[in-house]
Amino acid sequence: MTVILGQTFTGISIGAVLLLIALGLSLTFGQMNVINMAHGEFIMAGAYTTYVLQKSISSAGLSLLVALPVAFLVAGALGALLEWVLIRRLYLRPLDTLLVTWGVSLMLQQAARDIFGAPNVQTRAPDLLTGNITVIGGDDPLTFANSRLFILGLAITAVVALSLTLRLTPLGRRIRGVVQIRDLAEVSGISTSRVDRTAFFLGSGLAGVAGVALTLVGPIGPTMGTNIIIDAFLVIVVGGIGQLKGTVIVAFVLGVLQSVLEYSTTVSVAKVLVLVAIVAFLQWRPQGLYTLRTRSLV
Amino acid sequence: MTLLPLLKGRSARAWAGFAAAALALFAVAPLALSDFRLGLLAKYLCTAMVAVGICLAWGRGGLLTLGQGVFFGLGGYAMAMHLKIADAGPGNLPDFMQLYGTATELPWWWRPFENPLFALAATVLLPMAVAAILGSFIFRRRVKGAYFAILSQALAAAFAIWLIGQQATTGGTNGLTDIQGFFGYDLNDPVNQRMVYFIIAAALLLLIALARQLIHSRYGELLVAVRDSEERVRFLGYNPANVKLVAYVVAAGMAGLAGALFVPAVGIISPAMIGIVPSIEFVIGAAVGGRASLVGAVLGAVGVAWAKTALSEEFPAAWTYFQGLLFIVALAFLPGGLASLVGIVRRRRSSRATGGTAGDGTGEKTPALPLGEAA
Numbered sequence: 001m002t003v004i005l006g007q008t009f010t011g012i013s014i015g016a017v018l019l020l021i022a023l024g025l026s027l028t029f030g031q032m033n034v035i036n037m038a039h040g041e042f043i044m045a046g047a048y049t050t051y052v053l054q055k056s057i058s059s060a061g062l063s064l065l066v067a068l069p070v071a072f073l074v075a076g077a078l079g080a081l082l083e084w085v086l087i088r089r090l091y092l093r094p095l096d097t098l099l100v101t102w103g104v105s106l107m108l109q110q111a112a113r114d115i116f117g118a119p120n121v122q123t124r125a126p127d128l129l130t131g132n133i134t135v136i137g138g139d140d141p142l143t144f145a146n147s148r149l150f151i152l153g154l155a156i157t158a159v160v161a162l163s164l165t166l167r168l169t170p171l172g173r174r175i176r177g178v179v180q181i182r183d184l185a186e187v188s189g190i191s192t193s194r195v196d197r198t199a200f201f202l203g204s205g206l207a208g209v210a211g212v213a214l215t216l217v218g219p220i221g222p223t224m225g226t227n228i229i230i231d232a233f234l235v236i237v238v239g240g241i242g243q244l245k246g247t248v249i250v251a252f253v254l255g256v257l258q259s260v261l262e263y264s265t266t267v268s269v270a271k272v273l274v275l276v277a278i279v280a281f282l283q284w285r286p287q288g289l290y291t292l293r294t295r296s297l298v
Numbered sequence: 299m300t301l302l303p304l305l306k307g308r309s310a311r312a313w314a315g316f317a318a319a320a321l322a323l324f325a326v327a328p329l330a331l332s333d334f335r336l337g338l339l340a341k342y343l344c345t346a347m348v349a350v351g352i353c354l355a356w357g358r359g360g361l362l363t364l365g366q367g368v369f370f371g372l373g374g375y376a377m378a379m380h381l382k383i384a385d386a387g388p389g390n391l392p393d394f395m396q397l398y399g400t401a402t403e404l405p406w407w408w409r410p411f412e413n414p415l416f417a418l419a420a421t422v423l424l425p426m427a428v429a430a431i432l433g434s435f436i437f438r439r440r441v442k443g444a445y446f447a448i449l450s451q452a453l454a455a456a457f458a459i460w461l462i463g464q465q466a467t468t469g470g471t472n473g474l475t476d477i478q479g480f481f482g483y484d485l486n487d488p489v490n491q492r493m494v495y496f497i498i499a500a501a502l503l504l505l506i507a508l509a510r511q512l513i514h515s516r517y518g519e520l521l522v523a524v525r526d527s528e529e530r531v532r533f534l535g536y537n538p539a540n541v542k543l544v545a546y547v548v549a550a551g552m553a554g555l556a557g558a559l560f561v562p563a564v565g566i567i568s569p570a571m572i573g574i575v576p577s578i579e580f581v582i583g584a585a586v587g588g589r590a591s592l593v594g595a596v597l598g599a600v601g602v603a604w605a606k607t608a609l610s611e612e613f614p615a616a617w618t619y620f621q622g623l624l625f626i627v628a629l630a631f632l633p634g635g636l637a638s639l640v641g642i643v644r645r646r647r648s649s650r651a652t653g654g655t656a657g658d659g660t661g662e663k664t665p666a667l668p669l670g671e672a673a
Contacts, residue, residue: 029444033444035448089630094443094444098362098447099362099581100625100626100629102625103622103623103626104622106619107618107619107623110618114615233448233452234452237449268460268462268464271460272460275453278449279432279436280435282441286440286441
């Protein structure tokens with residue numbers, strides 16, 4: 001029993017990491033229709049920001065707290081810059097954004113290698129987050145890692161913040177307007193190019209926050225973004241493009257599925273099985289779990 | 299009536315180009331290049347074979363497949379498994395299996411590859427079968443655009459991770475290394491290496507001819523039509539899913555053959571050659587040269603592979619920056635690749651000559667690129 005609960009919790013914590021990464025993507029990919037392969041490198045930028053801040057701030061807890069907003073700004077600025085230089089030329093060619101931003105991601109990885117060195121680096125976690133909480137005691141105890149709980153909390157906070165921003169603020173209304181009918185938004189006096197850039201800033205900034213969270217569970221390295229980004233893209237595809245609700249549900253479902261399959265088979269077989277499950281799922285709902293109802297033929 | 303001579307002209311030009319390419323590959327290159335350089339060229343030509351498939355699936359069909367590494371790997375592993383068994387000799391296990399000591403006999407799924415004919419057929423048919431199964435699932439449910447690209451990329455990642463995980467039977471991260479023989483020929487002998495080069499060159503020419511035939515057939519027109527407006531093709535009574543499936547399966551078979559011939563040319567196949575990064579690198583060459591043009595894709599693939607060797611040996615860091623930049627410039631500012639420059643220049647010149655908006659005067663219009671492909 002504890003094994004099942006333990007695996008489920010591990011799955012939920014994998015899901016929380018996925019969710020944090022996919023959140024930013026749901027803005028840039030889901031809303032803007034841009035497949036940003038450099039999103040993984042924005043995560044890396046967030047992680048290295050934490051590393052750099054810890055060099056100057058000795059208290060691990062304080063540096064983590066400072067890192068969250070700073071990483072958001074650093075990654076967000078990178079995203080806005082990328083949008084301004086390249087992506088705004090490519091809004092009508094989503095597939096090309098994938099390849100162009102992959103070129104950007106290559107260069108950013110190499111830049112990280114040149115600045116910080118090729119080997120992975122590590123940050124110290126604050127004392128508060130290094131321990132475990134024992135949920136069930138006795139001979140067969142069930143413990144949750146504090147760092148994982150922190151990430152779960154961070155993911156939930158980010159989801160709430162993003163969804164409130166999109167729902168309640170004027171900026172959110174403008175973003176939704178531009179996403180739904182770009183031309184109408186433009187003639188209504190909304191500067192669509194400014195909204196695009198702001199949405200990109202927010203989405204990329206969330207990647208930076210995800211990067212801070214990742215420093216708690218693994219090493220920081222130039223290629224840390226590459227593999228995890230694919231999983232996050234799958235989350236969006238399965239959840240339904242531009243659907244926050246779908247993203248949240250699917251992130252946790254895939255996390256738990258991965259964790260349970262890993263327990264009963266091996267890590268590599270679990271990866272393959274999850275992919276098979278995704279292709280099977282898309283047979284049932286080709287547009288993802290939640291879709292915007294439209295009259296389009298596709 | 300006016301079209302006929304133009305068609306003849308196009309076909310004659312194609313034959314001339316084909317003959318020139320054959321001459322360069324079979325006569326000039328072996329004479330001009332050292333054994334080492336010829337071996338490198340053989341490797342580049344394998345990349346070009348994958349690019350032919352990418353030109354068909356992506357350039358013509360609009361299917362951005364970021365998972366060609368999977369099919370390249372399937373072909374490569376099928377070939378390498380047979381060569382490993384043959385190297386070990388009858389009754390013996392391949393060296394790496396003896397090393398890990400976990401297997402006492404060949405795993406069941408290695409057994410069929412003892413048969414050379416089965417292994418040879420599998421190098422092409424296995425990737426085609428996988429592509430057919432996957433593609434029929436994906437295309438029938440109208441999963442397309444970005445969804446398809448991401449799924450194909452996830453497939454490459456999963457396949458590489460799976461291979462690494464099955465260390466005892468696939469060699470894990472190392473892959474299948476140190477392949478000595480090729481159907482009874484010793485690969486350490488430069489003469490036999492040259493034979494492998496000739497086989498690769500012949501295979502590439504064959505694939506180019508096949509792809510050209512497909513592109514200029516009724517099917518080729520249908521493929522471009524599906525890329526540009528899938529709905530209209532559906533309303534005309536065709537099933538776009540089948541049209542796309544054929545392109546995807548053919549491209550997979552080409553990548554499989556490329557992988558199979560890559561093994562004797564290089565002597566190794568490993569997960570590092572088929573994961574996400576190499577899968578995207580296959581696309582780079584085609585993109586830089588021109589995704590919709592066979593000649594462009596092939597020359598682009600060879601050129602980029604050559605640039606990688608030339609630059610990355612001396613300046614590995616600089617190469618990565620250059621590679622990224624190449625991608626950005628080629629796709630953001632020259633979406634048709636270098637091949638489209640020819641058309642642009644030619645159109646400029648002819649419009650200056652006639653003072654109007656005349657075509658390029660060959661009767662072969664440069665096809666529009668799938669720029670507006672919806673996600």
